[in-house]
Amino acid sequence: MKVITFGEIMLRLAPYGYLKFLQTDSYEATFGGGEANVAVSLANYGVDAAFVSKLPKHEIGQCAVNTLRKYGVDTSMITRGGDRVGIYYLEKGASQRASKVIYDRAGSAMQKATEDDFDWDTIFTGVDIFHFTGITPALGKELADITLTACEKAREKGIMITCDLNFRKKLWSKEEANAVMSKLCDYVDVCIANEEDAADVFDIYASNTNITSGEINHEGYIDVAKQLQARFNFSHVAITLRESISASDNRWSAMLYTKGKAYFSKKYDLRITDRVGGGDSFGGGLIYALLHKYNAQDSIEFAVAASALKHSIQGDFNLVSVEDVNTLALGDGSGRVQR
Numbered sequence: 001m002k003v004i005t006f007g008e009i010m011l012r013l014a015p016y017g018y019l020k021f022l023q024t025d026s027y028e029a030t031f032g033g034g035e036a037n038v039a040v041s042l043a044n045y046g047v048d049a050a051f052v053s054k055l056p057k058h059e060i061g062q063c064a065v066n067t068l069r070k071y072g073v074d075t076s077m078i079t080r081g082g083d084r085v086g087i088y089y090l091e092k093g094a095s096q097r098a099s100k101v102i103y104d105r106a107g108s109a110m111q112k113a114t115e116d117d118f119d120w121d122t123i124f125t126g127v128d129i130f131h132f133t134g135i136t137p138a139l140g141k142e143l144a145d146i147t148l149t150a151c152e153k154a155r156e157k158g159i160m161i162t163c164d165l166n167f168r169k170k171l172w173s174k175e176e177a178n179a180v181m182s183k184l185c186d187y188v189d190v191c192i193a194n195e196e197d198a199a200d201v202f203d204i205y206a207s208n209t210n211i212t213s214g215e216i217n218h219e220g221y222i223d224v225a226k227q228l229q230a231r232f233n234f235s236h237v238a239i240t241l242r243e244s245i246s247a248s249d250n251r252w253s254a255m256l257y258t259k260g261k262a263y264f265s266k267k268y269d270l271r272i273t274d275r276v277g278g279g280d281s282f283g284g285g286l287i288y289a290l291l292h293k294y295n296a297q298d299s300i301e302f303a304v305a306a307s308a309l310k311h312s313i314q315g316d317f318n319l320v321s322v323e324d325v326n327t328l329a330l331g332d333g334s335g336r337v338q339r
Contacts, residue, residue: 001291002048003129004077006150007035007136008110009053009064010086012276012316018094021102027089031067032316034133034166037277040317041284041306043072047291050074052123054113056082061109071317079117082109090276093247099275103170111139115146120153129287130154133164133280134201137180138171144180151187160290162190164283165197177201190236190290191228192283198224198239202231218255218264225257236290238303240282248272252308254282256300263296265304268333270311281310281318285325298329305329 010033015024035051042049051073055061057080064085065075086105093099105111124130130150137144154161163185167177181201185191198204204227206220225237236258243251253267285306289299305328310318 002050002127003039003042003131003287003291004050004052004123004127005035005039005042005131006052006147007033007132008086008105008108008139009033009036009051009055009068010088010105010108011060011064012088012090014090014092018092021089021091021100030315031064032277033086034135034164034280035131036068036073037280037316037318038131038284038287039073040068040071040319041281042288044319045284045288045322047288048074050077050123052077052118054079054082054109054117056080056085056109060085071319077123079113081117082112084108086110092274095246095248098247101170105139111143113146114142115149118146118150120150124153124157124159127154127157127159128291129160129162131162131164131283131287133166133283134177134181134197135166135168135171137184138168138177144184148184151184155187160190161188162192162283162287162290163188164192164279165194165201166279167197167200169200174200174203178203185232185234188232188234190238190286191232191234192238192240192279192286193228194240194279195221195242198228202228204228218262221255222257222262225255225262229257238282238286238300240279240304240307250275250311252278252304252311254300254304254307256286256296256303258296261296263300265300268304268308270308272311274314275311277316277318278307278310280316282307284318288322301329302326308333 012030013027039049039051086108089102091100137147240254250270256263285303289302306325309320
């Protein structure tokens, strides 16, 4: 079983601990990015996962490649070229203070990639699933066109396509996202979204739900999934349900809608160490479950447990095993020392 993920990996610069940007005089440097995070999750689960992107040939680009290799991700199809690695600055929130992200990615190697940088016939040899997020086509018209070409080629080869809508208002407008993602989603089999994406990208809302107060209405989300499926004929719609008590404490669950039925996971009370990559870890868990033919209820339980664990891990990557996830999914969330 082989999975291809396609997107940009960035250098993450974050103040240590929970310092604000205005307080810090040093930054912790790590790497991360939506599709790269999914690839790392899958590699940790023992899946043959390859990340496709473009990175400079210089040492910082090589550091990004080496980081992925360290976790078992196939980097052989990363194109080398361009001048810079995209950067994002992260200020982690705490209590009632929200996290903040500042992007510095304009002109990155990936943002300047062209159609000629990717040979999809070669890339898709022996592949079972192709995964991308709404972040990649948001990087510019060329990336939107490249993503569309990839989807067309994947469909031609009978490859399952999974997509996390991942709307980022700092990258494009809702109108731009709607126009581009509407074309791309015609090729998608499995759609992953959170409580805001369907509204921001497709103007589809969950009724009687207030994301800022943490009020969740299951029937409203079933209706959202039905509307998404009716419009794009998705085989699966997965929606993560985050109830934000504060930046430090969330309640976390999800729904999977398939074959006319909704499946809801158990709910986890999270004390958050680092929430960046939480949605990506959910996507990685769901893809793993689909690859291994889990039934719908077990699939959503595995994905939610995987992402619950990610919130306890510093950095973008979810560094847990299948055994770790299954232990939590089966009910052991005690956090007791494993001896």
